[in-house]
Each structure stands twice: as C-alpha cells, then as structure tokens.
Amino acid sequence: MSILGGGIFKGMAVTLRNFVGSYINKKERLPTNDYSWRADGALPQGIGDYPKEKGEQLSDTTTVTEYSRNFPMLLHDGGEPMDTVRCVACQICERECPPQCIYIEKDYDENGKYIKRPAVFDIDVSVCMSCQICVEVCPFDAIVMNSQFELSTPDRFGGLLVRRDDLLKSNDYYHKIHPEEAAARDQKMAVEKAAKEAKKKAAAEKAKAAAEKKAAEAAKEEAE
Amino acid sequence: MSLVTDILIATVPLMLIFATLFAFTTWLERKALARIQNRIGPNKVGIPCTRIGLFGLGQPAADGIKMIFKENIVPRGADRLFHLLAPILALIPSMLVLCFLPLDFPWLNENSVKAFLLDGAVIFFFAITGLNTLSVFMAGWASRNKYSLLGGMRAVAQMVSYEIPLVLSAVIVVMMVGSLNAAEIANAQAGWNWFVFTPWGFAAFVIFFIAALAETNRSPFDLPEAESEIIAGYFTEYSGFKFALFFLAEYIAMFAISGLAVTLFLGGGHGPGLTDAPWLSVIWFLAKIFTLIAVMIWLRGTLPRLRVDQLMGFAWKFMLPLSILNIFIAGSALHLMAGDRLADLEEKQPVLRQLMEGANLPVVAGLWFGALLILYVAAKGLNQLNRPNVRPREYKYAE
Numbered sequence: 001m002s003i004l005g006g007g008i009f010k011g012m013a014v015t016l017r018n019f020v021g022s023y024i025n026k027k028e029r030l031p032t033n034d035y036s037w038r039a040d041g042a043l044p045q046g047i048g049d050y051p052k053e054k055g056e057q058l059s060d061t062t063t064v065t066e067y068s069r070n071f072p073m074l075l076h077d078g079g080e081p082m083d084t085v086r087c088v089a090c091q092i093c094e095r096e097c098p099p100q101c102i103y104i105e106k107d108y109d110e111n112g113k114y115i116k117r118p119a120v121f122d123i124d125v126s127v128c129m130s131c132q133i134c135v136e137v138c139p140f141d142a143i144v145m146n147s148q149f150e151l152s153t154p155d156r157f158g159g160l161l162v163r164r165d166d167l168l169k170s171n172d173y174y175h176k177i178h179p180e181e182a183a184a185r186d187q188k189m190a191v192e193k194a195a196k197e198a199k200k201k202a203a204a205e206k207a208k209a210a211a212e213k214k215a216a217e218a219a220k221e222e223a224e
Numbered sequence: 225m226s227l228v229t230d231i232l233i234a235t236v237p238l239m240l241i242f243a244t245l246f247a248f249t250t251w252l253e254r255k256a257l258a259r260i261q262n263r264i265g266p267n268k269v270g271i272p273c274t275r276i277g278l279f280g281l282g283q284p285a286a287d288g289i290k291m292i293f294k295e296n297i298v299p300r301g302a303d304r305l306f307h308l309l310a311p312i313l314a315l316i317p318s319m320l321v322l323c324f325l326p327l328d329f330p331w332l333n334e335n336s337v338k339a340f341l342l343d344g345a346v347i348f349f350f351a352i353t354g355l356n357t358l359s360v361f362m363a364g365w366a367s368r369n370k371y372s373l374l375g376g377m378r379a380v381a382q383m384v385s386y387e388i389p390l391v392l393s394a395v396i397v398v399m400m401v402g403s404l405n406a407a408e409i410a411n412a413q414a415g416w417n418w419f420v421f422t423p424w425g426f427a428a429f430v431i432f433f434i435a436a437l438a439e440t441n442r443s444p445f446d447l448p449e450a451e452s453e454i455i456a457g458y459f460t461e462y463s464g465f466k467f468a469l470f471f472l473a474e475y476i477a478m479f480a481i482s483g484l485a486v487t488l489f490l491g492g493g494h495g496p497g498l499t500d501a502p503w504l505s506v507i508w509f510l511a512k513i514f515t516l517i518a519v520m521i522w523l524r525g526t527l528p529r530l531r532v533d534q535l536m537g538f539a540w541k542f543m544l545p546l547s548i549l550n551i552f553i554a555g556s557a558l559h560l561m562a563g564d565r566l567a568d569l570e571e572k573q574p575v576l577r578q579l580m581e582g583a584n585l586p587v588v589a590g591l592w593f594g595a596l597l598i599l600y601v602a603a604k605g606l607n608q609l610n611r612p613n614v615r616p617r618e619y620k621y622a623e
Binding site for chain 2: 004008011012014015016018021022023029
C-alpha cells in the first residue's frame with residue numbers, strides 16, 4: 001500500500017537533487033555544457049559560455065558528449081564514400097520514419113539495373129524529431145545518429161534539407177564521436193557476418209555432400 | 225487631500241514592490257527551472273555594452289523592453305474593445321487584493337488607510353480574485369480563436385471549481401480566530417502559534433495550497449494555457465504589451481494568493497526578532513511569500529500537467545469532500561476540548577488556540593494523530609473510489 005501522494009515527493013526529490021547538484025557537480029548535472037571532447041582548444045572553457053562571438057563556433061567533429069544523438073548520418077567504410085556506402089536504398093527507414101522526413105531514390109546503372117546504393121538520400125532537418133527509429137530498423141547498420149548540433153542555417157528552404165553527400169560520414173568518424181556504440185555495432189556486425197558465412201559454408205557443404213551422393217548413385221546405377 | 229495622500233502612501237509602495245518582485249521572480253523561475261532540467265538558464269543579459277553577465281539578472285529588463293516594442297496584433301475578427309479590456313481586467317483585481325495583505329510597512333502609522341483592517345478582508349479577497357475568471361474568459365472570447373476559447377472555457381471550469389476548496393479551507397482559520405479581519409488573523413498567530421501547526425490547519429493549508437495553484441493557473445494545473453495542447457490558451461492572440469500585462473497579472477495573483485496563505489496559515493509577518501525591530505515583519509512576510517513561490521516553481525519543474533477530467537474530478541470528488549470533512553473535524557475538536565466551557569470563552573478571541581494552549585501534551589498528540597488519521601483514511605478512500613475503472617496501461621515498446 002503506497003502512501004497517497006508519495007509519487008509527488010519522489011519526483012520532487014529527483015528535481016531537488018538535480019537543482020542542488022547542478023551547483024555542486026557541474027560535470028554530471030549540466031552535461032550539455034561539457035565541452036571536454038572538442039576538436040581544438042579554441043573554445044571557451046567556462047561553462048555555458050558558448051558562443052559569445054563569431055568564430056567561437058564548434059567545428060564539424062565536435063560533439064557535446066559521447067551520448068548525445070540528434071540527427072542521423074549515413075555510414076561508409078572509408079575510402080570513396082559512394083563506393084563503400086552501407087546503405088542499399090531498401091527504403092525501410094523511409095517507410096518507418098514517423099514524421100516522414102526521409103526521401104530516398106534508388107540508384108540504377110546505364111542499363112537500368114539496380115545497383116545497391118541510394119541515388120538520392122535527403123533528410124529534412126526541420127521535420128526530423130531525432131527519434132532514432134531509422135537507426136533501429138536499419139538491417140545494414142547504415143544509418144546511425146550523429147551528434148553534430150550546429151544545424152541552423154540562414155537558408156530556410158534548401159538549407160534545411162540535408163543531402164546525401166552531407167549525410168555521408170566514415171565509420172572512423174563514428175568511432176570518434178560514439179566510441180562505445182560504434183565498437184558494439186562493429187562487433188555485432190562481425191558476429192552477424194561470421195554467422196552468415198558459417199551458414200553459407202554449411203549450405204555449400206550440404207550441396208557438396210548431396211552432389212557427391214548423387215554422383216555415387218549415378219556411378220552405382222552405371223555399374224548395374 | 226490628506227485622504228488621497230494616505231491612499232497613495234498605502235498603495236504606491238505595494239505596486240512598486242510587487243512589480244519589482246515580479247521581475248525578480250521571472251528570473252528566479254527561469255533559473256530554477258533550468259537548473260532542474262540540467263540547463264543553465266538566462267546568463268547573458270547583464271550590464272549593457274559589456275560582457276558582464278550578473279547571472280542574467282538583466283533578463284527581466286530585456287524581456288520588458290522587448291514586450292513594449294513588439295507590435296500589438298489584434299485578430300481581424302476579434303472584439304477589439306474586450307480584447308483590450310481583458311488584460312487590464314486581469315491586472316486590476318490581482319493588484320487590488322494586495323491591499324488586503326497585512327503588510328505593516330514602517331511608514332504606515334495608526335491613522336493610515338489600511339485595507340486589511342477591514343472587517344471582511346478575507347471575504348473581499350476571495351470576492352475580488354473571483355474577477356480573474358471573468359478576465360480570462362473575456363480574453364478567450366474576444367480573441368475569436370478556437371484555442372483561446374477552449375482555454376477560456378477550461379479556465380472558467382477550473383477556477384470556479386477550485387474556488388470552493390480554497391474558500392472552505394480558509395473557513396478553518398476563520399473558525400479558529402473568529403474574525404475575517406486579516407490583521408487579527410495574523411495577530412492571532414503571534415509567537416509560533418501558526419495555524420499550520422494545528423492538525424486541521426495543516427490539512428487546510430495543504431488543500432489551500434493545491435487550490436491556490438489551480439486558481440493561479442500554475443503547473444500542474446496550467447490547463448487554460450497548456451502550451452502543448454492549446455497553444456497558450458486564452459492568450460494565444462495576445463502580443464506585445466498586452467501579453468506582458470497578462471504575464472504580470474498572473475504573477476501578481478501568485479503573490480497575492482501566497483500572501484493570503486501566509487496570512488491565514490503561516491503566521492503573517494510574525495517571526496523571530498520582531499520585538500527589537502518591528503519593521504522586520506514586512507521582511508518576514510515577503511520571505512514567507514517567496515518560500516511558497518519557490519515551492520510553486522519547484523512543483524512546476526516536477527509535475528506533468530493533469531488531464532481535464534482528472535482536474536475536475538480532483539476538485540469535486542477529492543478536495544471538496546476533504547475540505548468539508550476538515551471543517552467537521554475542526555468543529556468537533558472544538559467541542560471536545562471546550563465541552564461546556566465554550567460559552568465562557570471570550571467571543572472575539574482565537575477560540576481554538578486558547579483551548580490548544582490549555583490542553584496538555586497527550587491531548588495535543590492525540591488530536592494530531594486522530595485528525596490526520598481520519599483525513600488520511602478519507603483521502604485514501606476517496607482515491608480508491610475515484611479510481612477510473614480501466615485496465616493498467618500496457619506498454620507496447622517501453623518495458
């Protein structure tokens with residue numbers, strides 16, 4: 001039997017801890033203002049000082065913390081982005097996206113044959129709600145969350161539509177901004193790949209065995 | 225002529241002090257909410273043309289300047305007259321009731337005009353705050369906007385409902401003091417005899433505080449202006465200085481209702497050190513008001529908004545029976561303790577307090593325990609009764 005109204009006091013204790021803690025343990029309680037991970041040392045050091053003047057903006061690779069995720073990006077495995085892009089334009093994320101901010105077109109070669117990569121991959125910043133559902137549904141680990149937060153732009157129309165080439169980021173970058181998550185994802189992919197290969201191998205062996213059996217039977221028949 | 229001067233002496237400081245406190249409170253609220261939500265809050269606006277931030281204390285001034293210079297937009301279909309009148313009407317009652325708070329400023333002498341010495345000050349207070357409902361609905365109606373109208377109608381339903389537990393919990397204090405005079409109520413709590421330190425007073429204070437939150441449209445009862453549902457409700461169509469007036473009125477109403485709570489339950493201006501420095505009473509009064517405001521801000525940072533049916537159910541099926549029960553408890557305790565001495569007690573005295581002071585410790589402890597137990601069991605029962613007959617929510621994705 002719970003105390004009537006006890007939940008209110010529980011909630012108030014949580015907010016009080018946050019309030020008092022933000023004056024004592026700034027690093028833990030004011031995580032959005034921790035620029036400990038930064039591209040260069042040119043940023044203001046004080047808490048909450050960012051940005052006061054032009055030129056103090058964060059650089060492209062700056063993230064707030066390892067755990068901040070606010071906008072999707074497309075992963076490639078290094079080298080020429082479009083050669084190693086993981087996305088195969090299966091359009092699962094486009095269909096699952098709750099605010100429908102993703103637009104994908106498949107890529108075809110000159111013979112009209114589908115090559116597994118997107119020709120167009122646009123995400124509308126103004127519509128995206130950072131829900132991360134695209135990341136969860138992607139079977140190819142091709143789309144993950146970026147933590148870059150300087151997405152404001154003076155161009156109200158084109159500027160808010162992030163194109164494919166801007167979304168493409170290397171796996172190395174991913175490791176840089178979200179080390180834990182990236183390592184876990186790589187491991188998962190390796191396991192999956194190994195399982196797939198084992199299955200393939202097993203299937204091949206089975207086929208081989210069947211072929212041998214068939215050959216043996218044929219030989220038997222011939223002998224008769 | 226001297227009457228006019230007297231009235232000015234009595235009222236102008238109130239307006240100045242509370243308007244300043246309003247500016248400070250907006251800053252305080254934004255800072256506190258930010259800290260609760262792991263943010264920093266306003267910290268840039270300080271002294272102009274320098275980079276001195278002063279913890280963002282210049283923010284209220286910047287907000288005020290912005291509000292004044294903003295365009296005043298009136299929707300095409302709106303009723304221009306009432307659209308203009310509503311913010312004014314919102315401000316006037318909340319400013320007016322400040323006079324009924326027993327703030328004994330040092331510059332007031334015995335012959336000064338003191339509204340709180342009025343014999344029906346508490347009644348006047350409730351009567352005048354009731355006007356707020358009208359202004360809110362006027363704003364909603366005159367805007368010719370469906371969200372405004374929805375907000376206005378929500379406000380009327382909410383404020384009318386919560387006024388009843390509010391007044392009924394104030395009745396406890398009137399029973400204890402035997403007077404509606406604000407100064408007498410405050411004086412009856414001299415020393416540490418605050419009414420919040422009696423069992424029924426404590427229960428009444430809790431009810432009063434909750435109802436006060438609803439009366440001033442504070443979170444978690446901010447349905448009339450629910451930003452996420454009906455886009456700021458009745459002041460959707462207000463901009464510029466008219467909006468600032470609404471904002472001001474809301475905060476002044478907060479001060480006023482907190483001031484009444486302080487007068488009724490928290491001993492008015494009484495506190496330590498009054499014998500040496502009588503002027504401290506104003507400081508104590510304002511400090512107590514600010515404690516209540518801080519709790520309001522804290523609650524705003526903590527609790528989510530109620531649903532409309534929960535809100536009305538809470539007022540009518542929970543608070544109203546409890547406040548009536550509380551009156552019965554106070555009445556029966558009075559009779560139990562007084563017995564046949566009731567007629568002997570002096571009429572214009574804090575009756576119940578006289579009795580409480582006369583009672584010995586076990587009796588007081590028994591009263592505390594009994595009264596709070598009855599109220600708690602009743603509250604628990606009401607809670608069970610009001611529980612809607614629905615299955616517990618099944619989560620699809622979250623675990």
